[in-house]
Structures are given as C-alpha cells and as structure tokens.
Amino acid sequence: MEAGIVEESTAASRLGAGTIVPLKRPEPQPGAPSAERLTDIDEWGRSESIRSLARKGFQFFYDKYFRVEWEGLDKIPTEGGALLVANHAGAVPMDAPVIMHGIEQELSRPVYGLADHFFRQLPVVGTLWSRAGGVPAHPENAYRLLREQKQLALVFPEGTKGPSKLFTQRYRLRRFGRGGFVEIAMRAGVPVVPIAVIGTEETMPILIRLNSLAKVTGLPYFPITVNWLLMGPVLGTALSLPAKIKLRVLDPVHFPVPPDQERYSKSRVMDEAENIRISIQEALYDMLAHRGNPWLG
Amino acid sequence: MGRRVLLTGLGTFWGGKVAQALEKRDDVDVIVGMDVSEPLVELERTEYVRADETYSILTRIVEATQVDTIVHTFLVVDSTQMRFRRLHEINVIGTMNLLAAAGASNTPVRRVVVKSSGLVYGCSGRDPLWFNEETPRSDPPATTVEDSLMAAEGYLRDFAKDNPHVGVTLLRFSNVLGTDIETPFTEALTRGFAPSIFGFDPQLQFVDETDVVSAVEFATTRDCPGIFNVAGDGLLPWSEVAKLCGATLLPLPPVFTELAARPLRRLGLAPFPPEVLRLLRFGRGIDNRRYKDLGFTYRYTSLGAVERFAKQRRLSKAVGPLGRQYTYDRDVESFFHHSPAVVRSPHT
Numbered sequence: 001m002e003a004g005i006v007e008e009s010t011a012a013s014r015l016g017a018g019t020i021v022p023l024k025r026p027e028p029q030p031g032a033p034s035a036e037r038l039t040d041i042d043e044w045g046r047s048e049s050i051r052s053l054a055r056k057g058f059q060f061f062y063d064k065y066f067r068v069e070w071e072g073l074d075k076i077p078t079e080g081g082a083l084l085v086a087n088h089a090g091a092v093p094m095d096a097p098v099i100m101h102g103i104e105q106e107l108s109r110p111v112y113g114l115a116d117h118f119f120r121q122l123p124v125v126g127t128l129w130s131r132a133g134g135v136p137a138h139p140e141n142a143y144r145l146l147r148e149q150k151q152l153a154l155v156f157p158e159g160t161k162g163p164s165k166l167f168t169q170r171y172r173l174r175r176f177g178r179g180g181f182v183e184i185a186m187r188a189g190v191p192v193v194p195i196a197v198i199g200t201e202e203t204m205p206i207l208i209r210l211n212s213l214a215k216v217t218g219l220p221y222f223p224i225t226v227n228w229l230l231m232g233p234v235l236g237t238a239l240s241l242p243a244k245i246k247l248r249v250l251d252p253v254h255f256p257v258p259p260d261q262e263r264y265s266k267s268r269v270m271d272e273a274e275n276i277r278i279s280i281q282e283a284l285y286d287m288l289a290h291r292g293n294p295w296l297g
Numbered sequence: 298m299g300r301r302v303l304l305t306g307l308g309t310f311w312g313g314k315v316a317q318a319l320e321k322r323d324d325v326d327v328i329v330g331m332d333v334s335e336p337l338v339e340l341e342r343t344e345y346v347r348a349d350e351t352y353s354i355l356t357r358i359v360e361a362t363q364v365d366t367i368v369h370t371f372l373v374v375d376s377t378q379m380r381f382r383r384l385h386e387i388n389v390i391g392t393m394n395l396l397a398a399a400g401a402s403n404t405p406v407r408r409v410v411v412k413s414s415g416l417v418y419g420c421s422g423r424d425p426l427w428f429n430e431e432t433p434r435s436d437p438p439a440t441t442v443e444d445s446l447m448a449a450e451g452y453l454r455d456f457a458k459d460n461p462h463v464g465v466t467l468l469r470f471s472n473v474l475g476t477d478i479e480t481p482f483t484e485a486l487t488r489g490f491a492p493s494i495f496g497f498d499p500q501l502q503f504v505d506e507t508d509v510v511s512a513v514e515f516a517t518t519r520d521c522p523g524i525f526n527v528a529g530d531g532l533l534p535w536s537e538v539a540k541l542c543g544a545t546l547l548p549l550p551p552v553f554t555e556l557a558a559r560p561l562r563r564l565g566l567a568p569f570p571p572e573v574l575r576l577l578r579f580g581r582g583i584d585n586r587r588y589k590d591l592g593f594t595y596r597y598t599s600l601g602a603v604e605r606f607a608k609q610r611r612l613s614k615a616v617g618p619l620g621r622q623y624t625y626d627r628d629v630e631s632f633f634h635h636s637p638a639v640v641r642s643p644h645t
Contacts, residue, residue, distance in 0.1 A: 037533075037537070037600065038537050038540055038541065039534065039537050041533075041534050041537065043426065043500065043531060043532045043582070044426065044500075045498075045500055045534070117422045117423050118422075120422050120579065121422040122496075123494070123495055123496020123497055123551035124495075124496035125496075126496070126497065127496060127497060127498045135426070136422075136423075136424075136425075136426075138423070138424070138425040138426075139425075140425035140426075140427065140432065141425050141426050141427075144426070144427060
C-alpha cells in the first residue's frame, strides 16, 4: 500500500504535475485482426465463385450450342486495362455472355460488363447480373475499373439501339452513342479493343416492336421475336436460337493523348468513335461475306 | 498558444465524444460546449453552456471566450431521432445562425469544422459506385433530412466564400457503426432482424465511431480546409453484414417498399427511414482517399467496423447490456470545475 503511493508520487513528479501523459494509441490496423470476409464479392458486386458457376453452366451453350469461334483472341491484352467495344444484337443479346465467358476462360482474367443502369434497378436480376460481373455504365465506374484497377471492361456503344433493331436491319451498326467510350478510354489512358460479332442477330431476330407495350412495362423495348412465335413467350425469351457465333478481335486502338485531362477535343473523340464504328462494320461485312449457312457457319 | 474551441451539440453523442477527445490534447486550451441538453459523458475541463439550438447567444459567447475554432457536430443525420420540423430547425436554421455569428465582423474565429453526412450524395440507380467529394447527385433530394443537410452545406459554402480568412472543413461521414451509438443500422443489427429489399443486395460502406471522432479531432487540430469524405475502406453486401452480425434478413417487397415499411417501422421491426431504405436498394460508396492523402489514418475498414460491432454485440448478449454509468449533475459538475477545493493541475 505504502510503497504503491510512493511509487505513484515519484512517477508524477518525474513527469511534472499536471502533465497530460499522451496515451499511446494502438497502431491503425487496416482490416482489424480477426476480420474475415464470408464471401468473395468484390466492391463491384462481382463474385468469382458465382461467376465460375455461371461459366460452368454456360460452357455447354458456348461449346455445343453456339459453337463459338474466335479470331485474334491474342490481341486482347493479358494485363493492364483495356476497353472492349463490340456490336450488340439479338433481342436478348448473347454477345455479352459469350465475350465475357470466352475471355475469362482463355485469358483467365475477369471481364466487367458495363450496361445500362436499368438492370441494376431490377430485383433479383440486378443482383445476379452484378454478381456475374455486370457494372452500371457510368463514366466514373469505367474510369475506376480501367485506370485504377487495370481491368478489362466490355461496353456496347450502341446501347439498346443495337438489340432493339429489327431483323431487316441486321448487322447494320447504329450510332455509337455520343462517343463517351472513346473519351473514357482517353481519360483512363487505355486502348480500345474493337470486337466484331456475327451470329447473334440470328439468335433472337426481332420481327416487330411494340412501343406502347414498352411504355407500359417500362422496358427499353418490347419485341416480338421469331423465338416467341416458335416457343411461346416464356421459353422464347429464355432460349436463343442455335446460330453459330463467330468473333473477330480487331487491332487495339491507342490514343496518343495524355490521360486524366479534364476535357478532350470533341471532334477528335467523335472522329475516333466513328473510325472504330466503321472498322467494326467493315469487319462484320467481311465475316458475313465469308459465312455460309448462319446455323452451321 | 493552443486552440480555443467552441463545440455545438455537446449533449449529443458526437459532441460528447469529440469533447472527450479534445480534452486529451495539449494543443487545445479551452473547450466550450453548447447544447440544450446536458452532456451524456464525463468531461474534465469542457465548459458546458446551455443554449437553444438556434444559437441566439452565440455571438456573445464567441466574444466572451475568444474561441478561434468552431466545431459544428450538431447536424442531425438520423431522421428517426426527431420530427421533421425540429430537424429542419436544428440543421438549417441552426447552421444558418451559427455561421452568421461566426462571420460577424471582428470575430476571432479562424476555423470551422462541420460534421455532415454521405446522405447528401443521395442514392439512386443512376449513381456511380463511388462518390468523390465533387461527384454530383444523380437525383434531387427526396427526403427532409437530405434536403436540410444540403441546405446547411449550402450555407457553409457561402460562408467559406464570404470569409476567405476562415478555414472551413466539411466532413461527410458514411454509415456509422459502433458499440455506443444508436443508428438505424445498429438498431436493426442488434435486434436480429435486419430489413432488406427482396431481390437487392446492395454494397454498403461503414465507418467505426472511433474513426468518426478522430476524424473530427484531426480536422479541429489541423489546418485542412475543404470537403472530405470519411468512411472505412471497402464495400460489403448487406447480406454479408447481416450474417457477420448474426442477424436474419427481413425482406420487404421491391415495389411499394415504403408502404410496407411504414407499419413495420411503427412496430419497431424495421427502423429504416426512407433515405436509409434507399440504401438497401442501391447502396453507396464514398471515396475516402482525399482525407487519407492528408495524413488521416483509419483504425477500421468497413469490414473491421462491422466485425468490431458484431463482437461487441455478442458480448452484450452474453453479459447483458453495458449501460452508461454516468449521469450529468449540474451542481456536481460545477463543483468539480470551479470549486477551490478541487485540486487542479495548472494546465486546466
């Protein structure tokens, strides 16, 4: 007891009365000691385990149903960010799963599919879409993916104008948005890798569009497809026709401009976007000219 | 010479915690805390002034105490705490009066720190995953609390423009988790039934209460004008957060969600106000890198904050609630602060 008091008072005098002894704060520990994730869901909502499950399920369709064939897959960078740009077709477009599946299988690196925020707003579908690598197409999201995380991102600059076009318009590319994809690639300092896809137009051809029903249902477009006539509305929406899908990767387009600029010349952006559009269009015509039967390739 | 600090909302959770943190610092000489209600925490040398929330006597206090720093922690971000009218009075009118007094001619005030919320970014399907301090909202504000916070931030922006000699720091906090604080999130996770929206599993971000306090302390004792997000690293799906905390998800329908939530809210099953309910649909991430670049270090990531909260919850389940021991008594406190019988160190 006594000794304790003496000790205490000497300690106090050593420090000087009233000194506030700064307590040593525990070192910041990022992640905290025992913190462990229960899932492998990344910040974008993508889960590699769910994705690989989806790939397992899709493998049959990829190999046997659509008999996918690639040309120039080696042009896709094995590391570093790149913006993959493709044409978009079929009422329920198969190009996104095919491209994502193919690249993930062959290059074993993830592909994030940028799509309209419409998907995100759908219950269940939106969550599954995000788990499978879908990301809302927002410039900030694309920039972060490409520049900071050096990932592959896939975008369809035609937007819904691609898949919603009638079968009579097949393989005729729509406007490439407002060139936003070029601007993002410039800002992120990554190349654009154009991909031309054929066969997808035949997987779910649109005969007519019912605009009034689209308005009522809130869907971006409401098509009556060949699949509907053959299989009815449920199966006809879920199942594509077994057209042979062929893809050609074109030469990556590098932009000789510095990244991280606030603005880029609009005329330059539009020119580059149009050049990419034309190169995909020409590749499509070339591939179609060499194609025999759409079902057998 | 150390800082002389005036603190708003001393009687609230944050005001008390920040005052306690500032008391430990040598470079803070004087802490004056204002509030309508008495402090909830034990304070050594903070002076408490009872003042109404419109800060009508603020000019006099500033003049009398010659404070150089105002820390405005009294912005209400949890709309379940009070009625909208009162919330508007506190957030909008209170901030307006506070800044008017702080901007009076010849005031000694050179620094203003305000604690706001990530709620000002809103939450919509058109949002980017991450908001930095400049990212605009996608949709106009739809709830009173968001409206009022944006109005308060607007006054602060004007104040910063009109008073270039005053360093204004605006901190925007993510969803706070902690063992001491009550928010809709902590309440839901403690009850064991966490509301969710069927078919949605949003990416959420959290910040630990201790990081919130040190973030305010950091801004108070340094010169760092500007807007800063304060949030833990990383995002977590809501389902995983619930699982980590041992809570069961209580799914609400994806349509007419607000209609379904209202009776549940009344029953106390789903304590989520509309602005938090929106988070359960789309989530929100706020980019914390700017504050980190300034030198602020976090003790917890989002996951760390959840983990810490879950651990504490398991503990209090085992040993019963760890209630607050301290009750403020004006006479006793004034005795400790002013009586000559109390042996004080020369510092205070």
